[in-house]
Amino acid sequence: MVVCSVFRVTSRLARSSLATQCCGRALYSTEQKGRFYTKKHEWVSVKDNVGTVGISSYAQDALGEVVYVQLPDVGKEIAAGDECGALESVKAASEVYSPVSGTVTETNKAAEAKPALINKSCYEEGWLFRVRLAKPEELQQLMDQAAYDKFLQDH
Amino acid sequence: MCSIALSRVLFAPRVVPKISGTVSTRWYSDESKATKTPLYDLHTKYGGKVVDFAGFLLPVQYSDLSLSESHLFTRKSASIFDVSHMLQTNVRGKDCLSWFESICPVDLKGMKDGSSSLTVFLNEKGGIIDDLIVTKVNAETLYVVSNAGRLEVDKQHMKETSEIFRKKGNDVNVEFLETSQRALIALQGPKAASVLQKLTDITVEDLMFMTSRLGKVAGVDCRVTRCGYTGEDGVEISIPAEKAELVTEALLQSSDVKLAGLGARDSLRLEAGLCLYGNDIDESVTPVEANLTWLIAKRRRTDDNFPGSSIILRQIKEGVTKRRVGIRLETGPPARKGAVLKDAKTSETIGAVTSGCPAPSLGGNVAMGYVSEALKKAGTQLFVNIRGKDVPCAVAKMPFVPSKYYIKK
Numbered sequence: 001m002v003v004c005s006v007f008r009v010t011s012r013l014a015r016s017s018l019a020t021q022c023c024g025r026a027l028y029s030t031e032q033k034g035r036f037y038t039k040k041h042e043w044v045s046v047k048d049n050v051g052t053v054g055i056s057s058y059a060q061d062a063l064g065e066v067v068y069v070q071l072p073d074v075g076k077e078i079a080a081g082d083e084c085g086a087l088e089s090v091k092a093a094s095e096v097y098s099p100v101s102g103t104v105t106e107t108n109k110a111a112e113a114k115p116a117l118i119n120k121s122c123y124e125e126g127w128l129f130r131v132r133l134a135k136p137e138e139l140q141q142l143m144d145q146a147a148y149d150k151f152l153q154d155h
Numbered sequence: 156m157c158s159i160a161l162s163r164v165l166f167a168p169r170v171v172p173k174i175s176g177t178v179s180t181r182w183y184s185d186e187s188k189a190t191k192t193p194l195y196d197l198h199t200k201y202g203g204k205v206v207d208f209a210g211f212l213l214p215v216q217y218s219d220l221s222l223s224e225s226h227l228f229t230r231k232s233a234s235i236f237d238v239s240h241m242l243q244t245n246v247r248g249k250d251c252l253s254w255f256e257s258i259c260p261v262d263l264k265g266m267k268d269g270s271s272s273l274t275v276f277l278n279e280k281g282g283i284i285d286d287l288i289v290t291k292v293n294a295e296t297l298y299v300v301s302n303a304g305r306l307e308v309d310k311q312h313m314k315e316t317s318e319i320f321r322k323k324g325n326d327v328n329v330e331f332l333e334t335s336q337r338a339l340i341a342l343q344g345p346k347a348a349s350v351l352q353k354l355t356d357i358t359v360e361d362l363m364f365m366t367s368r369l370g371k372v373a374g375v376d377c378r379v380t381r382c383g384y385t386g387e388d389g390v391e392i393s394i395p396a397e398k399a400e401l402v403t404e405a406l407l408q409s410s411d412v413k414l415a416g417l418g419a420r421d422s423l424r425l426e427a428g429l430c431l432y433g434n435d436i437d438e439s440v441t442p443v444e445a446n447l448t449w450l451i452a453k454r455r456r457t458d459d460n461f462p463g464s465s466i467i468l469r470q471i472k473e474g475v476t477k478r479r480v481g482i483r484l485e486t487g488p489p490a491r492k493g494a495v496l497k498d499a500k501t502s503e504t505i506g507a508v509t510s511g512c513p514a515p516s517l518g519g520n521v522a523m524g525y526v527s528e529a530l531k532k533a534g535t536q537l538f539v540n541i542r543g544k545d546v547p548c549a550v551a552k553m554p555f556v557p558s559k560y561y562i563k564k
Contacts, residue, residue, distance in 0.1 A: 064418070065221045067513045068488045070542065086542055088488050090222040090513050091215065091418045095542075 035123065036099065036142035039151065043123070044099040049136060051100050054127040055087065055118065058152055064089040066115040071096075071107040071129050078104060078131065080138050085128065087118065100138050102131040192239035193338040193396040197403060201414050209304040211240035211334070214416035223515035225419040229385055230516055230556075233344030234415035235406055238384075240303035243337050243393060244313065247296050248327035254320045255289065255297055258312070260442070260461040262452035266291045271365045271380055275442055275450055276301075276312055281463025281470070282438035283445065285309050286430065288382060290367045298367070298378065300339065300391070302432050338399030343389035343423075345559065346411040351390060354405055355379065362390070364560040373405035384420065386427025386558045422512050425521050428481055428553025434492055434510040435479060435523050443470040444525070446479040477506060478531040482522040482539065483551035489513050489520035490539040490548065496524055497545065499536035506530075508539060514555060521555045522548075 035043040041059035044051040060066070068088035078084045078098045085096035107129045111117045118126035143151055189207040198205055203214030214237070216222055228234060246255065252263045261274035270291055276284035285308065287301035301309045310331055317329045342351060352359040357370035357379055367380035375398040383389040394402050406412055421431070430436045436445045441463065443451075448471060455461055459468060484490060494508040511522025522539070530537065533552045538545035 064216070065223060067223075070488060086488070088513065090226075090422055090515065093489070093491055 034144055036139050036144060037148035037151075038097065038099045038142060040097050042097060042099045044131075044139070044142065046133065046136070046139065049133050050105060051102065051131045051133055052127050053096075053099060053129050053131060054122055055094075055096065056148070057122050059094070060119050060122045060126075063087060063094050064091050064119075066118045069112050069115045069118070069128070071112060072098075072104045074104050074107060076104045077134075078102065080135070080141070087115070096128060098131065099142055100131055100133055100135070102134040104129055105132050106130040190240075190334055192237055192334055193394075193399040194237045194239060194340070194403060197400050198237065198414075203414070203416060206417075208417055209240060209302075209306075211303060213237060213240060214414070215418045216416040217414050220413065220415075222418040222422065223513070225413070225415045226422050226515040228413055229344045229387060229415055229419060229423055231345065232411045232413070233342060233346040233350055233389070233409075234385075234413055234419065235403060236341040236343065236415050236417075236420055237338070237403075238341050238391065239334055239338040239396075239399070241339055242299075242301045242303065242306045242309055243332040243339060244299040244301070244309075245296070245330045245332065246299060246313075246317075246327065247330070248325070249295055250320070250325035251295060251297050251327045252291070254317055254325065254327040256455070256461070257320065258316050258462060259287075259289070260451045260455045260464070260467070261289060262454045263289070263291050263297070265452070265454055268293045269366055269368060271367050271382060273450065275436075275447070276309065277442075277462040277467075278438055279462050281441040281443075281466040283432075283436045283440060283442065284312060284438060286432055286436060288380070290380060292367070298393075304433050334396070336396050338394045338396050339391060340394065340399070340403055340406075341383050341385075341389060341391045342406060342412070343383045343385040343387045343415075345388060346409075347387070347389040348561070350406060350409045350411050351379070353409070362561075364388075364562050373402045375402050377402065381561055384427075384429055385423035386429070386554055386556055386560075387423075388559050388561045421510075422515060425510060425512055425523070426514050426516055426554065426556040427558060428523070428555060430479075430523070431510050440479075440525070441467055441470060441475070443467055444475045444477055444479065474528060476528055477525045478528055479509070479523060480526055480531050481533075481551040481553035481555060482508065482511070482524055482537065482548050483555065484520040484522070484539065484546060484548040486519055487546045488541050490522040490524075490541060490546070494522075494524075495540045496526055497538040497540065498530060499538050499547065502538065502545070505537070516556050521551075523553075526550065 035045045037043050041056045044053050066087050066089050070086045072084040079101045082098050083095045084098045087094045108127050189212045191212050198214045202218030205212050259274040261272050275286045285301050285305040290298040313329050317327050348359045355372045357368050362381045364381050378393040380391045490508045490511040496506040498505050506526040508522045508524040514521040535550040537548050539548050
């Protein structure tokens with residue numbers, strides 16, 4: 001996957017004399033507009049080492065209209081894979097697992113007030129919370145868009 | 156009639172496999188080999204999201220409406236639900252009333268021809284094997300509708316008990332109608348009666364709640380019973396399988412009618428305070444504990460001869476330790492099956508939720524559960540533990556939404 005190779009390059013460069021010069025570019029490359037997905041259908045996109053987390057279109061569709069959102073408290077330290085919130089629809093409850101480790105910096109008040117945003121705009125207005133990444137390398141474990149699309153097809 | 160708690164249909168939820176990591180209330184599975192109902196093609200045609208439900212391929216919802224939109228549409232207009240997965244049974248014979256009374260606490264002999272009643276199959280301990288609607292067609296014929304989730308258990312139970320009864324020299328025959336032979340649809344909502352009247356020779360105005368007639372619907376010979384599982388006025392229509400699509404399409408011609416799926420059916424029945432077998436009632440509870448004491452017909456209390464009658468009659472007299480109640484959460488997350496209930500004063504665990512969901516007609520959430528007898532009174536403040544947090548809630552009267560059954564005033 002693209003993410004993996006970017007990270008290998010970054011870590012090699014970080015130890016070299018070119019570290020400072022390349023740092024910006026290396027960081028930039030982890031900030032690509034893409035979203036990275038978990039097998040549990042959360043996504044994360046990273047900017048300035050802060051990951052924005054939401055659920056995929058597939059997940060919101062399967063869950064149906066979301067009527068209640070429970071998000072982690074700001075300041076909370078979470079590890080990748082931790083259950084850190086929940087979405088409730090008329091038909092089901094769905095736990096939210098963090099795709100990355102770090103400290104929660106912000107939650108989406110708009111989505112908490114109007115959970116339907118998660119159905120309407122799961123990648124934009126309906127994001128859930130933001131995390132300052134403690135282990136940016138964890139992104140390597142996640143799927144990029146192409147891998148996630150394939151994952152959905154195969155399952 | 157007492158506040159009717161018609162409990163029917165749905166079965167314990169199962170998994171959505173593709174998102175089994177995500178969705179925790181386990182509703183459905185898509186294990187194949189599931190049976191198609193006679194309306195399967197129609198579901199697909201109208202954009203039904205089909206799942207395996209208790210071994211039948213049925214729509215959770217249709218693409219035109221969200222679950223709460225479909226729920227609200229039913230309350231203000233009318234919806235058609237495919238309930239062909241339910242077990243329809245004809246019982247015939249001179250002694251059919253006596254046999255059925257030997258397995259249920261219903262007073263069939265006191266019922267008029269063409270009337271229906273909610274009742275329960277009971278085990279020897281008074282536990283509920285299933286809940287069902289029985290129609291006394293006449294003194295020698297019964298028509299029974301019971302739950303899909305208990306299909307095999309119910310068949311076995313009826314077969315065994317009728318065989319024993321027959322061996323004692325009685326006349327009773329049980330005929331199970333296969334899904335491939337017979338469809339069942341529910342037309343529910345305030346506009347159900349007017350929509351139906353345009354297509355039937357039955358005088359719908361005279362068809363009271365919990366009565367049943369044979370008649371033509373869209374030119375097809377059907378059985379129409381005024382009952383349902385939504386709290387609304389409405390009917391269930393039993394149709395020969397090969398004509399099911401024709402009748403359903405004819406009803407759908409009205410702009411007052413839309414198709415609705417299992418999702419809306421569940422939130423509608425919860426708001427109406429109606430039990431879901433496998434969640435709110437099962438073999439471990441008696442009708443008294445389930446707050447269904449009214450199902451023990453007066454005459455049968457004197458007779459004392461139905462399964463588990465000594466236990467049940469003692470409970471009626473002396474009381475029970477736990478009781479099914481309604482629970483209202485005005486705000487916050489919905490309480491789902493299994494959530495622990497606590498006394499708000501002592502924080503002591505006093506029971507658990509058996510089913511619950513958001514309430515589209517009311518806002519907030521509704522649930523049912525069992526609590527200790529001392530805390531069953533409406534208004535009692537409780538906590539329900541949801542994902543580790545104690546959320547305030549209160550015992551509430553059921554139905555949560557007033558029932559609109561067609562009853563003579």
